[in-house]
Amino acid sequence: MFHWLPGPLNGLFSIAWLSVNTLLWFFPLILAAFLKWIVPASRWRAWCDRGLNGIAQTWVAFNNLGMALTKRIHWKVTGVESLKEKGWYLVLANHQSWTDIVVLQKVFHRRLPFLKFFLKKELLYVPFLGMAWWALDFPFVKRSSAAAVRKRPHIQARDVAETVKACEKFKRVPIAVMNFAEGTRATAAKILERGSPYTHLLRPKAAGAALVMAALKERLQSIVDVTVFYPEGPISFWRFLCGKVRDVWIHVEAIPIRQELLGDYFNDREFQKRFQKWLNDLWEAKDRRIDAMKREWQSRALGKSGEALQPAGDWDESMA
Structure with a gap:
């Protein structure tokens, strides 16, 4: 439908679509994450996780729709x-x-x-996206450099423990x-x-x-x-x-x-x-x-x- 737009306008329209779509689903996502947080029961949290992933899949579906409208x-x-x-x-x-x-x-x-990535802890502070990733249980881990590990070998064990702990959430x-x-x-x-x-x-x-x-x-x-x-x-x-x-x-x-x-x-x-x-x-x-x-x-x-x-x-x- 919008394939005819000149390149830069197509790009700006695509950015606007992605931004509005992200904001649209951000607030239901945070609400579902809050409901999951206040009730510690494992069955309730598993149900909330399914709801959160459903919201994320809907976000992807609208991103795909935007791609279909603007790209050949x-x-x-x-x-x-x-x-x-x-x-x-x-x-x-x-x-x-x-x-x-x-x-x-x-x-x-x-x-x-829904695809989930390991993210650097610093990305938690990215506006909107950081909170969305947190709500979806994206694993935030500290990635120490090889030089840092050589100087302080014990931090490798810490990084490994953080990664394993993050993976525990994936079992639900x-x-x-x-x-x-x-x-x-x-x-x-x-x-x-x-x-x-x-x-x-x-x-x-x-x-x-x-x-x-x-x-x-x-x-x-x-x-x-x-x-x-x-x-x-x-x-x-x-x-x-x-x-x-x-x-x-x-x-x-x-x-x-x-x-x-x-x-x-x-x-x-x-x-x-x-x-x-x-x-x-x-x-x-x-x-x-x-x-x-x-x-x-x-x-x-x-x-x-x-x-x-x-x-x-x-x-x-x-x-x-």
Whole structure:
């Protein structure tokens, strides 16, 4: 409906839509969180958690509606058929842009529980969003630098304890814990600067994923491996908001939880090596997959001679 808006106006309209939608659902969210807080009964709190997650899913639905009204995006999404909204999952994805969060919320809407991230404690003070994240039980953890851990080794145990405690909240209702294992966006400059062994990705960090799996081992149904690819190249969130992104490709693969992937990451050196190797192998396969996606895109682009591309099996906006 609003696809015709010039780029900057499209971007400003998109920001206004996101802002109004966030404020609209902020107050019901805080009210539900308050009701949960004043009654400590576990069954009541579990019921409130479902209500809070329902509000969050409605917020995502309206974000998706705004995206459909302002963007012409061709989606190629594969591998989501086996996912269920009522389940426990660890989602591992590569990270290329802040756009990834909006994209993944759309792709997994009503296919997985509401995605939750580990956040730095400082983000608790972000206006409106900080309180919303708190109300939704997003885990706020202190992330100490490697240099700080070397100087004061005991703080690693504190960080681990905080993470495990945060995961306890996840056992009440189905959840999808989102982990960008690279820890930051994989730009060409960072890949070169950090000497990454991969062409398109940064080396993944294993500790966070291992801790979540160990803490939720009785609940987790599978690991959801996600490959995010923007065929037109690196994008900024502003460019996305302005409607300049035409194609988004997502590949999803559900990986069963195997016993050899569960263990004490910080105290069992053999398990640590085994888990790191497993995650590095996963990232190597993901890097090859992005290469294959890139070749497929280039082949289709040549075959279509510049026509607008919509790969077979893509979602259209009505399927979101």
